[in-house]
Amino acid sequence: MSVVTAAALGLPEEREDPGKLGIWLFLLSEVLLFGGFFAAYVMTRWGSPVCALGAPAWPEGAARSALYPALLNTLVLITSSYTVVRALCAAQRGDRAGFRREMGVTVALGVCFLAVKGFEYALKFHHGLTPGGEFALANPGFRVFFSFYFLMTGLHGLHVAVGLAWNALLLGSRDASPERFARKVEYAALYWHFVDVVWVFLFPLFYLI
Amino acid sequence: MNPKTEPRENLYLSVYLALVGLTVLTVACSAAGFAPILGVTAALSVAGMKAGLIGYYFMHLGEERSLIVGIAAAGVLAVLALALGILPDIALRL
Structure with a gap:
């Protein structure tokens, strides 16, 4: 049986980079993971008579005490998305020094995000603002809110830590092939942008509404 | 490059x-x-x-080519389906 190829027909070979396809499929699974939690949170806030928007039991302004650290973290993650895309440009140009500079800043911003998040968690624990704290136990709305808050921001923080480790590994990479190296940077950058997109939704839902 | x-x-x-x-x-x-x-x-x-x-x-x-765009669109549609799927439940509770 003969196989007709695109080249035989004089057409350009159109093949998707399997690595990029794989990372996008992985991101799809991550969207489903976070999407389920987001849907549960929205249903709890809008659908429950105890926790609904405007109900006195729900923390007004959510975690307003942590608004400024969260705003700082939003700006930190957005900036890191910008620096990682610049790192990708440098890798595609074959500019290793430029890549190390931009990716170094990205890694530093990732560490900064986790440090601010750690500070925010420490404040919450210090004031007893946990699902099992006395304050929350006296108020079911707060209890539900803090359960969602720690689950979703914690899961996101875990993703940031993984992305940080991935970026740091690339920073120390000695890959001799510029094309292959640029592809590796692209995969890591896609993951890092996804982490940023998740935070873009977490920020208003947990700190502003 | x-x-x-x-x-x-x-x-x-x-x-x-x-x-x-x-x-x-x-x-x-x-x-x-x-x-x-x-x-x-x-x-x-x-x-x-x-x-x-x-x-x-x-x-x-x-x-990106259509395959990648399709994967991204599937993610967005899945989240929208989750959001729209819970609307009847919310409407009945309010």
């Missing part, structure tokens, strides 16, 4: 500045003290715009 990267970097700076501007807008909307439903709609709309900018420009969805 890639001659397109230089002009792209200017575009990325513009996108970055737009993302910072939209973040400020989100906080301003929250501080304006809108009615809850309006506040939620405004905050999620701005978040959607920010996610769109990141996806289209930083993740290069605008330049």
Whole structure:
């Protein structure tokens, strides 16, 4: 049986980079993971008579005490998305020094995000603002809110830590092939942008509404 | 390596500045003290715009082939299905 190829027909070979396809499929699974939690949170806030928007039991302004650290973290993650895309440009140009500079800043911003998040968690624990704290136990709305808050921001923080480790590994990479190296940077950058997109939704839902 | 990267970097700076501007807008909307439903709609709309900018420009969805765009679209549709699927339950409880 003969196989007709695109080249035989004089057409350009159109093949998707399997690595990029794989990372996008992985991101799809991550969207489903976070999407389920987001849907549960929205249903709890809008659908429950105890926790609904405007109900006195729900923390007004959510975690307003942590608004400024969260705003700082939003700006930190957005900036890191910008620096990682610049790192990708440098890798595609074959500019290793430029890549190390931009990716170094990205890694530093990732560490900064986790440090601010750690500070925010420490404040919450210090004031007893946990699902099992006395304050929350006296108020079911707060209890539900803090359960969602720690689950979703914690899961996101875990993703940031993984992305940080991935970026740091690339920073120390000695890959001799510029094309292959640029592809590796692209995969890591896609993951890092996804982490940023998740935070873009977490920020208003947990700190502003 | 890639001659397109230089002009792209200017575009990325513009996108970055737009993302910072939209973040400020989100906080301003929250501080304006809108009615809850309006506040939620405004905050999620701005978040959607920010996610769109990141996806289209930083993740290069605008330049990807249909298979990758289809995977990204499947994710968005799945989240929308989850959100719309819970609406009847919310409507019955309110």
